[in-house]
Amino acid sequence: MKVDVTLGIEYLKERTVFGSPLSKFEGIQFQVADNYIKLESARLLVYKAAWMLDKGSFSHTDLNKAIAAAKLAAPTAAFDIIKEVMMWLGAYGYTKEAGLERGLRGVISYIVGAEGAQNIMRLIIARELLGKD
Numbered sequence: 001m002k003v004d005v006t007l008g009i010e011y012l013k014e015r016t017v018f019g020s021p022l023s024k025f026e027g028i029q030f031q032v033a034d035n036y037i038k039l040e041s042a043r044l045l046v047y048k049a050a051w052m053l054d055k056g057s058f059s060h061t062d063l064n065k066a067i068a069a070a071k072l073a074a075p076t077a078a079f080d081i082i083k084e085v086m087m088w089l090g091a092y093g094y095t096k097e098a099g100l101e102r103g104l105r106g107v108i109s110y111i112v113g114a115e116g117a118q119n120i121m122r123l124i125i126a127r128e129l130l131g132k133d
C-alpha cells in the first residue's frame with residue numbers, strides 16, 4: 001500500500017462520526033494546522049542545512065548547529081505527526097494494512113540514533129551556542 005502525506009487528510013474528509021466528517025471538528029482541525037506547522041518547520045530546517053552545506057562558506061560552528069537542528073527536528077516532527085494520523089484513523093491506523101506502523105518504526109530508528117541519538121544533537125547545539133568551556 002502506498003503511504004503519502006495526504007493519507008490522514010483524505011481519511012479525515014471521508015470518515016463520518018456523529019453525523020459529520022472528522023474534518024469538520026475543530027479539535028481535529030487544530031491538529032491539522034499544528035501538524036502542518038511542524039512539518040513545514042522541519043522541512044525548512046533541513047533545506048537550510050542543505051543550502052548552507054552547498055554554499056560552502058559557513059563556519060563549522062554554524063554548520064554543526066544547523067545540521068544537528070535539522071536532524072533533531074525532522075524525526076521528532078515525523079514521529080508526532082504519524083502518531084496523530086494514527087489516532088485519526090482509529091483502530092484502522094493501528095493495523096499493518098494502514099501502513100503507518102511501518103512509518104512510525106522508520107522514524108523511531110532516527111530518534112533512537114540511526115544518524116546520531118537525539119540527545120547528542122542537543123549536546124552539539126548547546127556546545128556550539130555555549131562554547132566548549
Ligand SMILES: Cc1cc2nc3c(=O)[nH]c(=O)nc-3n(C[C@H](O)[C@H](O)[C@H](O)COP(=O)(O)OP(=O)(O)OC[C@H]3O[C@@H](n4cnc5c(N)ncnc54)[C@H](O)[C@@H]3O)c2cc1C
Pocket residue numbers: 109110112113114115116117118119120123
Ligand atoms: C536503525 C539503526 C541504524 C544504525 N545504523 C548505524 C550504522 O550504519 N553505522 C553505525 O556506526 N551505527 C549505526 N547505528 C547505531 C547508532 O549510531 C547508535 O545506536 C546511536 O549513536 C546511539 O548509540 P547507542 O545505541 O550506543 O546508545 P547510547 O549511546 O547508549 O545512548 C542511549 C541513550 O542515552 C542518551 N545519551 C547518550 N549520551 C548522552 C549524554 N551525554 N547526555 C544525555 N543523553 C545521552 C542517548 O540520547 C540515548 O537516548 C544505527 C542505529 C539504528 C537504530
